Structure formats: C-alpha cells, structure tokens
Amino acid sequence: MTASIIDGKAFAANLKEQIAKKVKFLKENHNLIPGLAVVLVGEDPASQVYVRNKNKSTKAAGMNSYEHLMDDDVTEAELIAKVTELNNDPAVHGILVQLPLPKHINEAAVIETIIPEKDVDGFHVINSGLLATGGNGMVPCTPLGCIMMLKDKLGNLSGLDAVVVGRSNIVGKPMAQLLLKESCTVTIAHSRTKNLAEVVGRSDIVVAAVGVPELVKGSWIKPGATVIDVGINRITKEDGKTKLVGDVEFAVAVERAGAITPVPGGVGPMTIAVLLQNTVTAACRQMGIDEPA
Numbered sequence: 516m517t518a519s520i521i522d523g524k525a526f527a528a529n530l531k532e533q534i535a536k537k538v539k540f541l542k543e544n545h546n547l548i549p550g551l552a553v554v555l556v557g558e559d560p561a562s563q564v565y566v567r568n569k570n571k572s573t574k575a576a577g578m579n580s581y582e583h584l585m586d587d588d589v590t591e592a593e594l595i596a597k598v599t600e601l602n603n604d605p606a607v608h609g610i611l612v613q614l615p616l617p618k619h620i621n622e623a624a625v626i627e628t629i630i631p632e633k634d635v636d637g638f639h640v641i642n643s644g645l646l647a648t649g650g651n652g653m654v655p656c657t658p659l660g661c662i663m664m665l666k667d668k669l670g671n672l673s674g675l676d677a678v679v680v681g682r683s684n685i686v687g688k689p690m691a692q693l694l695l696k697e698s699c700t701v702t703i704a705h706s707r708t709k710n711l712a713e714v715v716g717r718s719d720i721v722v723a724a725v726g727v728p729e730l731v732k733g734s735w736i737k738p739g740a741t742v743i744d745v746g747i748n749r750i751t752k753e754d755g756k757t758k759l760v761g762d763v764e765f766a767v768a769v770e771r772a773g774a775i776t777p778v779p780g781g782v783g784p785m786t787i788a789v790l791l792q793n794t795v796t797a798a799c800r801q802m803g804i805d806e807p808a
C-alpha cells in the first residue's frame with residue numbers, strides 16, 4: 516500500500532482563501548479589520564523568517580499586521596510593558612510573542628501577561644485550562660492545524676487509537692487534548708516511553724512532535740494508519756548539502772500508512788494559516804460579532 520499524501524500546502528492555501536473572505540465580510544459589514552501584533556526579540560534567523568512570513572500572510576488576508584522588533588538586551592519589564600500596551604490597543608486583536616526568548620527573560624511571565632482573549636497562540640494557562648476542560652478558549656495553532664487535516668482526511672475520529680509522540684506544552688499536550696475531544700483513545704508517548712515501536716504499531720493515528728530526525732521508523736506504522744509529522748529537522752546529507760526531514764522515516768512509512776503528511780509541505784504551512792484563523796476568531800469574540808461561516 517502506498518499512502519495518500521496529505522497536502523498541507525494546498526489545505527493551508529484553501530484555508531487562507533476562506534479567511535480572506537471572512538475578513539472582507541467583517542470589513543464591509545462591521546467595519547472591523549482584525550489586527551495581529553507580533554513581537555520579536557533579538558535576531559534569531561529562524562524566528563526572523565517566521566515573523567516575516569506571518570507578517571506577509573496577515574497582510575495578504577486583508578488584516579492589519581503590527582511588527583514590534585526589540586533588541587536582544589531588552590529587559591523582562593520592558594517586554595512586559597510592550598505586551599501590556601498591546602493588550603490595551605483596540606486595533607490589536609491577537610498578540611504573538613515569538614519564542615524562544617533570550618535566556619534572561621522568563622517566557623512564562625511574558626505569556627501570562629497576554630490577555631487570554633488576545634492569546635492567538637493559545638499558550639496562556641487559561642487557554643490550556645479551557646482546552647483541557649472542554650471550554651471555548653484559543654487553541655494552539657500547530658495542533659489545531661493537525662486536527663483539521665485529520666478530520667478532513669478521516670471524517671469521524673471517534674474510537675480510533677491515537678498516539679502523540681512528544682509531550683510539549685505547545686504541540687504534544689494540546690494535540691492529545693484535541694484528539695481526546697474527538698473521542699479517540701489517546702496515548703501520549705515521550706522520551707521515557709518503553710517500547711515506542713509497539714505503542715506506535717497499534718495506533719490508527721500517529722502524531723509525531725519530537726524534534727528528532729526520523730525517530731519514528733516506517734516499519735512501526737500500522738498498515739493503513741494516518742501519520743501526521745510535526746517535526747522539522749534540518750540534517751546534513753552525505754554531499755554536505757542540508758535538507759529538512761520530519762520525525763517520521765517517511766520513505767518507509769509512506770509504503771505502510773493510509774495517509775501521511777510530508778516534510779516540508781505538511782503541517783508547517785498549516786500553522787500560519789491557523790494563526791490567521793485564530794486572529795479572526797479573537798477579533799469577532801472581542802467585538803461580540805458572530806464569526807462568518
């Protein structure tokens with residue numbers, strides 16, 4: 516069996532189109548332009564690329580984008596003051612502080628400063644609490660993108676066995692909560708899990724969010740399973756050139772799975788699209804407007 520490829524790029528392009536239509540509707544009918552503020556501290560090249568892409572996509576969807584660049588040596592108090600200013604700015608409906616932050620800044624303290632209604636990354640403890648208790652908060656973008664692709668591919672997920680490999684607060688744990696919400700039987704595997712091969716091998720859905728190149732072997736995959744690979748790892752090939760690979764051994768997994776996301780072109784493009792969607796949702800909720808369908 517050769518798996519069907521879940522095309523995250525096409526899925527994200529479609530989602531962005533729908534978002535642009537919603538933004539147009541909100542502008543024309545409610546005089547509302549959703550605004551996203553992104554705060555970037557320092558000059559980490561990967562973070563600069565992410566922020567540039569977020570800025571471009573936000574504007575392309577017809578929304579307002581506000582970029583706040585701060586020096587590496589900014590103090591925690593200065594950064595918190597900036598977030599507070601954005602909390603109080605009515606033109607800003609979503610706030611994203613690009614992680615990681617320099618070591619002298621307490622990331623949790625900064626994230627907890629963002630008011631939960633504007634926390635479009637869904638990292639605030641109020642939002643993780645709401646997700647865990649079935650409430651209606653902001654949901655982290657990457658896992659939300661994964662669940663959208665899974666539901667699109669499989670329809671009803673109820674009763675399926677799912678494993679999430681990785682237990683980070685930004686991907687693994689919220690991913691497990693979302694699968695649980697869809698009535699999957701969920702296993703969370705991590706670095707101390709015994710016999711990962713067996714756990715993966717009995718799962719209808721495998722979500723890998725580890726950050727270790729091709730850790731999940733293709734031969735472990737249950738025939739016909741759906742595989743979502745969140746990992747983005749840059750490796751150096753024998754010829755000295757670099758390439759991106761996921762956390763799943765794609766070349767072998769693609770021969771066993773029913774469907775699989777590639778890296779690149781799978782989960783990655785969905786994350787930004789969902790960020791835009793979350794910003795529209797946040798704007799509508801803050802203004803007391805029903806979100807356009």
Ligand code: NAD
Nearest residue numbers: 657681682683686705706724725726745746747782783786
């Ligand atoms: P993290 O480092 O915070 O967490 C990694 C998790 O993997 C940990 O919970 C750890 O227990 C688990 N782990 C480590 N080694 C393991 C092993 N040998 N066996 C089983 N589990 C193991 O990472 P993260 O922030 O969750 O990111 C994971 C990956 O996803 C990274 O490659 C990251 O670049 C990628 N990522 C992609 C997107 C996207 O938009 N596509 C977004 C976020 C993260």
